[in-house]
Amino acid sequence: MAAAGAMVLALMAPVTAHAGTIGGDHRFGLGVGIGNPTAVSGKLYLGGDINALDFQVGAWDNYQEGYGYDNLYVHVVYLWHPSIVAEGNNFEMPWHIGIGGAVWEGQYCGWGDGFDFCGGDDDFALAARVPVGLDFNIQDPRIQIFGDIALNVLVFPGIGIDLGLQIGARYYF
Incomplete structure (x- = not known):
C-alpha cells in the first residue's frame, strides 16, 4: 500500500516546464480519437x-441498444498536465486530469435515474466530464498519441454515470 502511495506522489510531483515543441512552439493539435467517443479531436495548449x-465532435456508441454510433457527441474539457511520467530524446509522456462538459443528441441511454428513454431519436443528455489519461508526445514530427478514461456525471435529463474510454492521435501545427 505504501508503494502505491509513493507511486501516486511521484506521478503528481511537479517538474520544470516541458521544453518540447508540443505545447510550446506548436500549441494546436488536430486528429482523431476512437472508442467512446469516436471523434475529431482538437487540443489547444494555453500559454505553455x-x-x-x-474539444471533440463525433459519435457515441449506445451499448444498451446494441452497438452502433448513433449519437452526436460534443465535449470541451480543461486539461491540467501536472508532471511528466517518462521522457527521452524525442518524446515525453505527461499525464493529465481534467474537467469539462459533454452533450449528447440522439438516441442515448445512461446508467441511473431518468435514463429510460432509449427508444427515441431526439433525446438530449448533458454531463460533467472528468478524464484522466496519458499523452505520448513525439517532438519530431510533432505527433501526440493519447489515451483517456473519463467519468461522465450525467445531470440532464436525470442523474447517472457513464464511462468513456478513448485512444487517438493528433498532429501539432
Whole structure:
C-alpha cells in the first residue's frame, strides 16, 4: 500500500516546464480519437504546456441498444498536465486530469435515474466530464498519441454515470 502511495506522489510531483515543441512552439493539435467517443479531436495548449483545452465532435456508441454510433457527441474539457511520467530524446509522456462538459443528441441511454428513454431519436443528455489519461508526445514530427478514461456525471435529463474510454492521435501545427 505504501508503494502505491509513493507511486501516486511521484506521478503528481511537479517538474520544470516541458521544453518540447508540443505545447510550446506548436500549441494546436488536430486528429482523431476512437472508442467512446469516436471523434475529431482538437487540443489547444494555453500559454505553455501545462494547461490545455480538449474539444471533440463525433459519435457515441449506445451499448444498451446494441452497438452502433448513433449519437452526436460534443465535449470541451480543461486539461491540467501536472508532471511528466517518462521522457527521452524525442518524446515525453505527461499525464493529465481534467474537467469539462459533454452533450449528447440522439438516441442515448445512461446508467441511473431518468435514463429510460432509449427508444427515441431526439433525446438530449448533458454531463460533467472528468478524464484522466496519458499523452505520448513525439517532438519530431510533432505527433501526440493519447489515451483517456473519463467519468461522465450525467445531470440532464436525470442523474447517472457513464464511462468513456478513448485512444487517438493528433498532429501539432
